[in-house]
Amino acid sequence: MADSLPKYTFGNLSGSHLNQLGQFERILNEASNKGIIARTPSNKDETYDIKSQKVRLQTIATRLWLLGYLPRKINKHKIDRKLDDIKEAVLRFQEDSNLEQDYWVGDKTWYALDELVSFESDLSKEKWFDNAKIKPEVENAFHRAIQLRLWSLGLYRNKPNYKFKLLNKQSLRNFKSILQIFLIRNATFNADFNFETIKILFDQDYLTHCISSRASEGKNSFMLFLSDRNQEIKKSLAQKFIVNCAKIELWLLGYDVRIDGKNDFEISRGSDLYSALCHYHEHFGNMSRQKAESFAERITPKLFTGIEEANSIKDTDKIEDASEEISKEFQSTIDIDNAWSYIKEKGTRLWDGLKRIWRWFKKIGRKVISFIKENVFRAFFRYVSKAYKIISAGILKVIKSIGIYLKGGLQLTNIHMIYSGDMDATVFISNNISEVDAISGINNLMNHSKAFRVACKIVSFIFNIFKNISIAFIGWAKLLYSLVKGYSDLKILYHDFKALAADVK
Known part of the structure; x- marks a missing residue:
């Protein structure tokens, strides 16, 4: 296991508010330098x-x-x-x-x-597609991603390798069969490298929904459309697809399941997949231990109908911002110390699976958190890092604005703004200014002023942290906890701040 949080060495915050702001920025930077907060590099x-x-x-x-x-x-x-x-x-x-x-x-x-x-991010059609076709300039990367997705679902023999060649239409043959077997599309559907086909392939929620919809009346078996020709081959392909979709869903929920495209439909007791299924049915399906063990011996539609039910919750904003629930879960130095150690040890999945977790949280409440602590740990540090990003941007804007004030003004194209000692501003506009420069300059000055005001609100949030934590500041654990707890409020400010700051030269 990784080391515990490094010892906190900073003294009390003191002096003027501006002084405290500088000290706090130093503390945040120290947290980032030690890897406690994952900052976005510049x-x-x-x-x-x-x-x-x-x-x-x-x-x-x-x-x-x-x-x-x-x-x-x-x-x-x-x-x-x-x-x-x-x-x-x-x-x-x-x-x-x-x-x-x-x-x-x-x-x-x-x-x-x-x-x-x-498996959770939406595809940006504008970035990757020109109308319905993949853009030629991104074809290599996108074909790799298609092969990776096909392999993950058990529909291609291997993942992309270092010496990669573009796929051909035959690469989608197994996927087209799946579309027919699960009645997602009929035989006349043009399964090609077009947007409609790729959108289905990359939409894990939709694929889970399609498997769920093929449940028999008793929900113990799947109703598959298997033509007389190559029936056994297609049945085997369908089983492989089902088991790999199950692995992906369990992996996204935080279970230690390997995504490998293999057809291990017959699950042996003691395997990672069996263990994950057992825990899923017990914790998410509300089954007794004995019944969960019985259900874990096979993959039935019940797994997918339960996940589909949770996935159908679409209150996205509240699901994605579960910082309030996260902050309730971490209320001691030991909790946060354990979380940090976990992330340092298993950091490769830091950004995956959170949407699934919050959908389940919405469905069955707080009890889900204790069963999937791993993803709670990941979410904790995700919110810490997001709050850090917002506060850093706010501090930077305030410092930049103070710098402009100390320099005595702001020079734009044919516009000069001069600050007086009491912070009042006088704006001088050249007689030669064009209409375009005038409009641009006025907008820039207005946005500069608005962005400064929003940044000051972000900074006032920082001072609320000071006030609420206690005078004998602070410790890494309390700092991290405070950042997570305040993330919801910070996010509201950040939407305005980001839009304004982007327009300021």
Whole structure:
């Protein structure tokens, strides 16, 4: 197990509010440098800083390996020795995804990887498709993702490898058979590399729904459409598809199940899959231990109907922001210390499965949390990192605005704003200014002022942390807990702040 939280060494916050703000920023940066908070890097050096980015690097490396950009999976204990390999893999992925080729993983590269590898992210049609067809400039990366998805579902012999070749239409043959067997589409459907086909393949919720809808009346077996021709082959293919969809769903719920495309439909007691099914039926299906063990010996529609019921809850905003529930779960230093240790040890799945968890939370309440602590741990650090990002942006904006004030003003194209000692502003506009520059400059000044006000609200949230934690500040555990607890309030401010700050030059 990883080490416990490093010792907190900062003293009390003191001095003016501005002084305290600077001290607090230093504390946040220290937390990030020690890897306690996963900050979003702003440049190449930060991306590959092992101390602060190890968990994120593990996730990036695993996803690049799954897409075949790395020839071998990198052991998390050796990741610091493989940074050059990861950089080259990032560059190849950026080339194939029509992204800026800068070797580092900022937001755009991160979200592109997430869309192609995660089972929960929606596909951006604008990024990957031109009308109904895959854009030629992203074809290589996207075909890798298609093969990865087919392999995960048991419909392709292997995952993409380092020496990858584009797929052909025959690659979708097994998937087309599945569409017919489960009556998702009929035989006339054009299963090609078009948006309609790919949207079905990448929509795990929909595939689970389709399997669920094929339950027999007693929900003990599946009603499959098997033509006379090649009936046994198609039945075997359907079983393989069912078991691999089950693995994906259980994996997303936090169970230690291997996604490998294998057809181990006959589940032996003691296997990871059997254990996961047993726990699922007991905890999510409300079965007795004995009954759960019996149900775990086979995969029946009951598994999928239960998951489908939870997946049908669509109150997305409240599901995704479960920070209030998370903060209730972590109320002691030991809780947070254990969570941090878990994340340091198993950080590669930090961003997967959370939507499933909160749907179940909405369906059966708090008791679900104690059964899937792993995902609660992941969610905890996700909210910490998001709150950190918002607060950092707010502090940066306030500091930048103070810098402008101390310099005495702000110079734009043919517009000059001068601050007086009492913070009043005088705006000078050149006679030669064009209408475009005038409108742009006025909007910029207004947005600058609004963004500063919203940033001040974010900073006032920080001072509420000071006030509520106690004078004998603070300890890592309490800091993390406070960031999670306040995330809901911060998120409301951040939507306004992000839109305004983006327009300020």
